[in-house]
Amino acid sequence: MSDGTSGAPGNPKSAYFLSHADEEVERRTLAVLVDNEPGVLARVVGLFSGRGYNIDSLTVAEVDASQHRSRITIVTQGTPHILEQIEAQLLRIVPVGEVIDITKSKRGIERELALIKVAGTGEVRVEALRIAEIFRARVIDTTNESFIFELTGASDKISQFIDLMRPLGLVEVSRTGVLSIKRGKEQG
Amino acid sequence: MTTATKTKTRAANPAPTEPRIMTGAEIVIEALREQGVDALFGYPGGAVLPIYDALFSAPDISHILVRHEQGAGHAAEGYARSTGKCGVALVTSGPGATNMVTPITDAMMDSIPMVVLCGQVPTHLIGTDAFQECDTVGITRTCSKHNYLVTDVNDLARVMHEAFLIATSGRPGPVVIDIPKDVQFATGTYIGKDGIHKSTYKPQTQPHADAVAAVVDLIMTSSSPVFYTGGGVINSGPRASKLLRELQAVTGIPVTSTLMGLGAFPASHPDWLGMLGMHGSYEANHAMHDCDLMICVGARFDDRVTGRVDAFSPNSKKVHIDIDASSINKIVRVDVPVVGDCAATLEAILKELAKRKGKRPDLSAWKKQITAWRDRNCFAYKNSDTVIKPQYAVQRLYELTKDRETYISTEVGQHQMWAAQFYHFEEPNRWMTSGGLGTMGYGLPAAVGIQVAHPGALVIDIAGEASIQMVMQEFSTAVQHRLPVKVFIMNNEWMGMVRQWQELLHGERYSHSYSESIPDFVKLAEALGGHGIRCDNPAELDGKIKEMIAHDGPVLFDCRVEKAENCLPMIPSGSAHNEMILGEITGNEVSDAGKKLV
Structure with missing residues (x-):
């Protein structure tokens, strides 16, 4: 948009101009409830790429087979204006029934699952196992030279665990992306 | 009521409990009938032949055969925009569908209700790069309000009715239905439109x-x-x-x-x-x-x-x-x-x-x-005795047609803006133009659609010589279907708006914006079976416009206008509402930042 050099000098700047430059970028977790019909994930993802929005993480699965409902959890970033647009644009998609802003609700629980392969022998192998116990990671596969850990928790906890494994023979990581739900007895 | 008509009425409206079994192609036609569709615009092809076969025995739905699928889409838009009803287009798979992408996007940008029916290769061939296969729902996903690939004939009737509901309600828009050929042949149950809804689709119409x-x-x-x-x-x-x-x-x-x-x-x-x-x-x-x-x-x-x-x-x-x-x-x-x-x-x-x-x-x-x-009289221009000014041409067209039932469509460019400035409208649905997408070539097929919806009205496509050449073949459609559309070409031998921007922004370096090798529009009209008129003298303009109006058939009017006229006033890119160019373009109006904008 305008860089402030265009137009005649001395014109008053509109108080309503949506200047995105000085707005803080925020991180949001959105739960998108959709009809589980062919192409619905492509519609949601296509909206993000087509309009230039970010996706930090994405998870999707059917959650109610009788109603053909799927839940898509998207972690995104943007200025408050962009985040407002994202929600409104998502609701324009015909099979999107509901968009829940988990972050804004302040009552959200967010969890992620990771499978982490670590290889090594001797002291580093013992150290990896010791740290895994602290993080309550489960060993789901083991050989004489490797472990696969299963870890569930908040994303930053998982990232922290991965960082600790790095010098201890980290081989490979697989993460689900964020799942979320709101606290309390109500739905949505 | 005679016995004969009673029987007929009963056959057309059986009790809702009675299951109605028919082929997919028949379901399509029956759903169109139930939705009140009286005209559709289309072009046949291999993957859509069963629907065309069903159409053969449906004389109550008129089919307008176009010359290019893009024409079918814009005609459906013109029909929709001039009536408030849903426009319908029917095309085949592959190139038929891809040729529809421009009109679908156009309808999306301008919120025009339209249902597009596309044939698709049989379900067992989908994904094999079959002849005339393309991923129609993939291609049209972001340019339609919604789209469907129907793989079960028993979903077809519901999808048809749902598509009309979605296209015409809320913020209207185009809905695409992709129907594989085997689904058109298969036999299934027809259901009516009553009770059709989509639980996730709930436009808010009542304000708080x-x-x-x-x-x-x-x-x-x-x-x-x-x-x-x-x-x-x-x-x-x-x-x-x-x-x-x-x-x-x-x-x-x-x-x-x-x-x-x-x-x-x-x-x-x-x-x-x-x-x-x-x-x-x-x-x-x-x-x-x-x-x-x-x-x-x-x-x-x-x-x-x-x-x-x-x-x-x-x-x-x-x-x-x-x-x-x-x-x-x-x-x-x-x-x-x-x-x-x-x-x-x-x-x-x-x-x-x-x-x-x-x-x-x-x-x-x-x-x-x-x-x-x-009182600044911003649309003032210097008229001439020797050359037709484009503004004057639209003014005369307006004066000579305003007392009739007139519908105006346009192409895109300077002529479109002059039409918006100098043709005045008293009623809604009389003005059809491609606003959001800015599609050159929209106006003539749109005029075809408008004339189908309003057979007795005067329908004029205000065009430029460059725009008209984009989807010009639809003149032949007008001739075939006896649609007396008038194409009023303001011929200045330039892509005028491009030329104007090159004057304004690029130091009068007119790169590829001159219309070389313009056809002889009078001979062209005659070759296509229509009537051609040429006018380059302001004194003869009224008489020739009257000749155009009086001619009972399609007309190409080659109105030779001032070549280098600019469309003013203008807010140049990057400027505010109170920084309009009124008189003449000097070349210094646009800042460097403004030049980067479109």
């Missing part, structure tokens, strides 16, 4: 009472208000235009409109400001810039309207009425957002206003200011 009250609060205290109306008023139906006129009569607020909204408010009204935006009137743009209250009804703050956004109407409170919540606060932050249908909201505002007592501020100082702006 609080928002309506807030709008009226602002109207009660504003001393320089303006209505900024758009295509949403037209899409909402004729009642919205009527309510806008009522609300204007009660409040006295002056009205401007976007390109898409022309006709919702009568151009002959003293409080009409003319179109706003890049080539809008001086008075409309200045009123927008200086108002203290802007009431936007069914418009979307397009960049062609706002100009430089950070200097857009700096001192006004802003109200935005729109059925699409995502349009609100997208470009410009508003004070009172109102999500709702235009007609429903205007009605609620009128009711709330009637309850209020107390005196509203006097608008006479504001109107006096508007008169001063209007």
Whole structure:
């Protein structure tokens, strides 16, 4: 948009101009409830790429087979204006029934699952196992030279665990992306 | 009622409990019939032959055979825009579908209700790169309001009715249904449209009472208000235009409109400001810039309207009425957002206003200011005895056709803007133009669609010699179907708007914007079976326009106009509403930052 050099000098700047430059970028977790019909994930993802929005993480699965409902959890970033647009644009998609802003609700629980392969022998192998116990990671596969850990928790906890494994023979990581739900007895 | 007709009526309307088994192709035709479709625009091909076969025994649905699928799409748009009904196009798989992408996108941008039926290769061939296969739902996903691939014939009737519901309700738009050939042949159950709904699709049509009250609060205290109306008023139906006129009569607020909204408010009204935006009137743009209250009804703050956004109407409170919540606060932050249908909201505002007592501020100082702006006479141009000025051509066309039932379509470019400036509309649905997408080639096929919907009306495509050559083959469609459309070509031998921007922005370096090898339009019209007229003398213009109107058949009118005329006034890119170019382009109007904009 305008860089402030265009137009005649001395014109008053509109108080309503949506200047995105000085707005803080925020991180949001959105739960998108959709009809589980062919192409619905492509519609949601296509909206993000087509309009230039970010996706930090994405998870999707059917959650109610009788109603053909799927839940898509998207972690995104943007200025408050962009985040407002994202929600409104998502609701324009015909099979999107509901968009829940988990972050804004302040009552959200967010969890992620990771499978982490670590290889090594001797002291580093013992150290990896010791740290895994602290993080309550489960060993789901083991050989004489490797472990696969299963870890569930908040994303930053998982990232922290991965960082600790790095010098201890980290081989490979697989993460689900964020799942979320709101606290309390109500739905949505 | 005779016995014969009774039997016929019963056959057409069996009891809802009676299961009706038919082929997929027959389901398509039956659903079109139940949706009240009387015309569809299409082109046959391998993957859609079963539907064409069913159409063979459906004389109640007229099929307009086009020359190119793009023409079918724009014709369906013209039909829809001029009637308020849903336009329908029928095309084959592969190239048939890809040729429809432009009209589908056009209808999406301008919110035109349209259902596009595409044939697809049989389900067992999908994904094998079969002959004339393409991923139609993938390609049209982002340019349609919704789309379907029907893989089970028993879903087909529901999908057909759902598509019409989605295309015509909420913010209207195009819906694509991709139907594999084996599904067209398969036998399944037909269900009627009653009770069809989609649980996740619930457009909000009724405005919140609080928002309506807030709008009226602002109207009660504003001393320089303006209505900024758009295509949403037209899409909402004729009642919205009527309510806008009522609300204007009660409040006295002056009205401007976007390109898409022309006709919702009568151009002959003293409080009409003319179109706003890049080539809008001086008075409309200045009123927008200086108002203290802007009431936007069914418009979307397009960049062609706002100009430089950070200097857009700096001192006004802003109200935005729109059925699409995502349009609100997208470009410009508003004070009172109102999500709702235009007609429903205007009605609620009128009711709330009637309850209020107390005196509203006097608008006479504001109107006096508007008169001063209007007196600048921003559309003035220097006329000539020897050469036809394009503005003069549109003026004469308007004067000689305004007392008839006339529908105008346009292509895209200078001629489109001159048409918007100099042709005046009193009623909605009389003006069909490609606003959002700006599709050159829209006007002639749109005119075909309009003429199908209004057989007795005068339908004129105001065109340029460059635009008309994009989808020119549809003249042959008009000849075949005896549609007496008039194509009024303002021939200046240039892609005029490109030339104007090159003059303004690129130091008069006219790169590839000259129309070389223009066909002889008179001979071309004759070769295609129509009538051709040429005029290059201002003194003969009226007579030849009358000849065009009087001719009972399609006409190509080659109106030779001034070659290097610029379309003014103009807000150059990156400038504010009060920085219009009025007289002449000097080449120094646009800053470096502005040159980077479109």
